[in-house]
Amino acid sequence: MDKTLLLLLVITVCVSSSSAQLSVGFYGRSCPRVESIVKRVALDKFKQAPTSAAATVRLFFHDCFGCDASVTLASTPANRAEKDADINKSLAGDAFDSVMKAKKAVEAECPGVVSCADVLAILTRDFVGLTGGPAWQVKKGRRDGRISRAEAATANLPGAEFSVNQLLKNFATKGLNLVDLVSLSGAHTFGFAHCDQFSSRLYNFSSSNRMDPTMSSSFASDLKKSCPIRGGNPNLVEPFDPVTPFEFDNAYYKNLLAGRGLVTSDQELYSDRRTRKLVRLFSKKRQRFFNAFADAMDKMGSIGVKTGTSGEIRRDCSRIN
Numbered sequence: 222m223d224k225t226l227l228l229l230l231v232i233t234v235c236v237s238s239s240s241a242q243l244s245v246g247f248y249g250r251s252c253p254r255v256e257s258i259v260k261r262v263a264l265d266k267f268k269q270a271p272t273s274a275a276a277t278v279r280l281f282f283h284d285c286f287g288c289d290a291s292v293t294l295a296s297t298p299a300n301r302a303e304k305d306a307d308i309n310k311s312l313a314g315d316a317f318d319s320v321m322k323a324k325k326a327v328e329a330e331c332p333g334v335v336s337c338a339d340v341l342a343i344l345t346r347d348f349v350g351l352t353g354g355p356a357w358q359v360k361k362g363r364r365d366g367r368i369s370r371a372e373a374a375t376a377n378l379p380g381a382e383f384s385v386n387q388l389l390k391n392f393a394t395k396g397l398n399l400v401d402l403v404s405l406s407g408a409h410t411f412g413f414a415h416c417d418q419f420s421s422r423l424y425n426f427s428s429s430n431r432m433d434p435t436m437s438s439s440f441a442s443d444l445k446k447s448c449p450i451r452g453g454n455p456n457l458v459e460p461f462d463p464v465t466p467f468e469f470d471n472a473y474y475k476n477l478l479a480g481r482g483l484v485t486s487d488q489e490l491y492s493d494r495r496t497r498k499l500v501r502l503f504s505k506k507r508q509r510f511f512n513a514f515a516d517a518m519d520k521m522g523s524i525g526v527k528t529g530t531s532g533e534i535r536r537d538c539s540r541i542n
């Protein structure tokens with residue numbers, strides 16, 4: 222074969238190797254019912270605790286800056302795991318419980334076959350669907366990581382006060398672009414945030430403004446009632462979308478147009494010229510948002526995956542085999 226052609230082939234294989242090894246039918250022979258087993262668990266869990274849906278989608282995101290279920294590993298005396306990083310302490314227990322329950326149900330039928338990382342990917346898709354969001358086919362074949370470090374989560378994940386510049390830079394390090402950023406942020410159309418994630422926007426924004434001027438004043442006064450400047454309940458959470466907090470819809474973008482984005486990184490998407498156009502589009506065309514979200518979730522679900530013989534198929538998602 223021509224040398225240049227061979228080189229080109231090698232480069233192509235290397236660049237696309239991790240996602241190329243994921244496939245929709247990965248468990249077709251080894252665990253053909255995996256999707257229906259996980260769906261059953263998602264349904265039951267959602268009936269019991271509807272907050273599990275948003276919580277699990279967030280868990281997937283926090284895992285997926287390297288989708289290998291390293292986020293579900295527990296700390297050991299020798300190692301502080303990702304889940305104990307400050308940024309992950311607010312990941313809800315119901316999300317971890319959903320993964321544990323789904324994995325247990327899958328293990329009962331196909332022991333040692335399906336990774337925790339794939340269980341989390343399927344669960345996430347199912348929860349988005351159950352709350353009215355888009356459906357997509359989940360590519361599978363991820364293997365579970367054996368390393369989980371709190372410092373990695375702190376270094377990799379974006380902060381609530383990030384500007385669009387910082388968000389774009391952070392997403393780019395994972396191969397995600399502006400469209401991915403705006404569409405994935407739309408996951409903040411459901412679920413909740415703790416007061417400490419946005420209270421600086423209400424009380425001590427800057428030397429010239431006590432309140433973030435991009436925030437609607439009626440929205441701010443509602444938030445102040447639940448999140449007082451002093452003596453508030455640190456466990457209290459506020460919905461990202463107060464009207465439909467359990468629905469996956471495009472209300473997030475409509476809220477941004479009205480200055481009702483909850484955390485800085487949300488409202489910034491409307492303040493910044495580069496992302497504003499897309500926010501406007503998604504606020505008007507729900508289906509365009511759904512399509513972009515499904516594509517971006519597929520892309521995010523392939524970041525840093527372990528395939529082939531790397532990693533392992535964990536038996537218990539909270540510890541390595």
Ligand code: HEM
Pocket residue numbers: 272275276277278279282311312313379380381382383388405406408409411412413414415416418484486
């Ligand atoms: C763009 C950068 C992002 C930032 C700065 C960010 C930040 C946050 C913050 C501060 C919270 C509230 C945490 C708490 O106080 O409990 C939150 C919640 C949440 N995030 Fe994000 N996030 C981002 C992107 C994403 C992405 C890409 C997804 C998923 C695709 C996502 C899904 C969620 C969900 C569903 C919740 C609600 C969780 C619950 O109700 O338990 N976020 N995020």
